[in-house]
Amino acid sequence: MADKHADYSVYLVTENYDSHCSDQYMTKIKQALEGGISLLQLRAKHASSKVFYELAEELKSMAHACNVPLIINDRVDIALAVDADGIHVGQDDLPAGKVRKIIGPDKILGVSCSTVEEAIKAEQDGADYLGCGSVFPTKTKSDATMIELDELKRIKENVSIPVVAIGGITEENVNELLKRNVDGIAVVSAILSQPDVKKAAKILNEKMKKAGSL
Amino acid sequence: MADKHADYSVYLVTENYDSHCSDQYMTKIKQALEGGISLLQLRAKHASSKVFYELAEELKSMAHACNVPLIINDRVDIALAVDADGIHVGQDDLPAGKVRKIIGPDKILGVSCSTVEEAIKAEQDGADYLGCGSVFPTKTKSDATMIELDELKRIKENVSIPVVAIGGITEENVNELLKRNVDGIAVVSAILSQPDVKKAAKILNEKMKKAGSL
């Protein structure tokens, strides 16, 4: 699971963990793993460090059982504590260069970017992939910066690491992104808010596979 | 600054950082350092990782200029990023044993305890000191567990590492603690909420010095 050449095609980012619905939360992630997501990112901004840590341990077992790497959002200490496969930081988190120094060369480092400048900087700082968005309006993160699809194309042209599109992606609009040659899509509600979570993951997986073999 | 035999006598724990009063926040901490606090702990539970990191960098410079070590509350990743002198974890944070593995042997590790059992476990897990409280009712942390002064004495008898009392300590009630042979007092408002912050730190410093030389 320490292979840095991860498959970014269908990258599930969890909703911020809410302890009041923990059973449902776990069930949905399990279904998404069964449906064929290729990467899993855990977010738990409002949880205590202890709860975040225990949750990360549990999701790591679940993900690794399906050969899916686990990425931790923001909290480098949690990633180290559970020996996760990687860490994802945004522009309001620890600087990417500092994170790379702390985690060493082997763990995956992802960085959120919304401009070509941020993307080039992130690659220089040691990012293994970029999360770029929001490509579409999103309810999950109402304060999200928007990014033009042309900027996404420019980012792709200016870096050599994989570019994952994020924000408001659905089964319906995903084709627009595939035309821009993104290396993967990161989704939350396109999988977790669907009536059949496993099926939603499966459909996105098939769309991405088909696009990859064009 | 890597001396693990820190002076715990007057240990200032900051209020959770509030970006709306950052100037005042910095000024007060500077005054407390000038007044003679022996150790500084930064708490910033609601700050973004980026803000927490920048704040930690700044407080580290300020503290080191006065030969005072900086301890980071909860966030092991921030402590590593700024190369702080230590980390303090509570019972809702990462397990102390995990933290010790991540930070290595040289950084100070403090653990909050309110029972003899927790104290013995923390020492086994690699704690360098214990923060025990609340010894008195406190407004700073209204949900704090209370600890009897007799339990504090029992903790002191059952571990060999320094024991720092915390919670509701004031210039008036501090003598009650000194009778229990605590190694230090951790305070927030007894210094930061006083009209003359520097003087408040100085008075506590003198009280502790006098107690130490009895």
Ligand code: NI
């Ligand atoms: Ni792995």
